[in-house]
Amino acid sequence: MPPPDIEAIAEQVFTALADPSRRGILAELASGGPATATDLADRLPITRQAIAKHLALLAEAGLVTAEHGERRRVRYRLRSAPMQVAQQFLAALARDWDGRLDALKDVLSKD
Amino acid sequence: MAFPDRIERTVEIAHPPAKVWAALTTAEGLGTWFGNQATIDLRPGGAAQMTWTSGDRANMRIERVEEPSVFGFTWHIYGLPDDDPRRTYVEFTLEPVGGGTRLTVVESGFAQLPEGEHQKAFGGNVDGWANELGELVEYLNAAA
Numbered sequence: 001m002p003p004p005d006i007e008a009i010a011e012q013v014f015t016a017l018a019d020p021s022r023r024g025i026l027a028e029l030a031s032g033g034p035a036t037a038t039d040l041a042d043r044l045p046i047t048r049q050a051i052a053k054h055l056a057l058l059a060e061a062g063l064v065t066a067e068h069g070e071r072r073r074v075r076y077r078l079r080s081a082p083m084q085v086a087q088q089f090l091a092a093l094a095r096d097w098d099g100r101l102d103a104l105k106d107v108l109s110k111d
Numbered sequence: 112m113a114f115p116d117r118i119e120r121t122v123e124i125a126h127p128p129a130k131v132w133a134a135l136t137t138a139e140g141l142g143t144w145f146g147n148q149a150t151i152d153l154r155p156g157g158a159a160q161m162t163w164t165s166g167d168r169a170n171m172r173i174e175r176v177e178e179p180s181v182f183g184f185t186w187h188i189y190g191l192p193d194d195d196p197r198r199t200y201v202e203f204t205l206e207p208v209g210g211g212t213r214l215t216v217v218e219s220g221f222a223q224l225p226e227g228e229h230q231k232a233f234g235g236n237v238d239g240w241a242n243e244l245g246e247l248v249e250y251l252n253a254a255a
Contacts, residue, residue: 006222007114085224087190088197092115092221094189100145101122101216104134107144108126 006085012061013086021046022054026078029064034077036069116222121215128205131212132179135203159184172198180205188221197223 016022024044029035032043037055041048055076058064062082069075124131134140141149146161146169153159159171175183183202191197199220206213 006224010114084191084195088188088221088223089114091189091191092118095118095218097118097120097216097218101120101214103144104131104214105122105124107140108124108130108134 006088009062009082009085010089013063013082016058016061016063019054021050022058025051025054025058026063029076029078034067034069034075036073036075038073040076114222117217117219118221119215119217121213123208123211123213125211127210128179128207128212131205131214132182135182135205136176136178171201174200175202185220 016026021044024046025040028040028043035043037048037051040046040051040055044051046054055064055066059066059076063079064076065079066074066076134144136151136153138149138151141151141159141161147164149159149161151157151159151173153173153176155173155176157173159173160168161171162168169186171184171186173182173184175181181202181204183200185198185200187193188195188197188199197220199218201216201218204215204217206215
């Protein structure tokens with residue numbers, strides 16, 4: 001099995017998050033749970049057509065998954081696995097060993 | 112975009128390795144420059160914990176103890192769920208230079224996916240709260 005291309009996954013997450021409408025959709029799914037395109041159009045200042053287009057892109061990237069709900073309505077659900085890959089990237093950037101090592105030097109030089 | 116798997120830093124410290132070692136491997140030391148408080152069971156397989164006044168905490172598992180030159184531990188990747196198995200490995204290497212110490216820290220493992228995670232990240236399983244709640248409902252139904 002080839003190594004998983006986690007860069008590609010992270011890149012899709014950041015591309016998705018770069019657009020304010022898609023951030024709005026993802027935030028709504030995160031806070032309110034699975035929803036249909038119609039639900040999202042009611043709650044967000046985005047047209048139904050634009051929401052459908054964004055949901056298609058998000059589904060393609062694996063960030064949301066479509067599932068059939070009541071009366072055959074398609075509901076979209078957030079998928080957290082790609083977000084967790086992106087989180088690893090952010091964790092590496094946020095680790096701040098520079099600050100930690102400065103603090104270590106400061107503490108040792110005080111004695 | 113390059114996904115960083117490894118972070119490496121080297122600093123020169125004007126104190127001998129024994130003193131730097133104590134700062135890295137004792138509760139008193141770790142609780143001063145790193146956390147606000149710390150506990151440590153200094154042996155391979157031992158546990159260490161740092162806590163901060165912010166309420167954050169870090170649990171470490173000690174992997175290497177070779178006084179006074181190598182100290183290594185693994186810990187959780189910040190921001191991932193508590194039950195996520197991914198951990199990064201941090202290794203401090205101390206070398207005497209003159210009367211001081213050259214300290215190198217390497218943290219590696221940011222760009223990893225554990226077994227089964229590949230499938231999970233690319234497609235297939237749905238996960239998250241809806242799943243957990245579904246399992247809770249099943250559990251309660253079975254218990255009723």
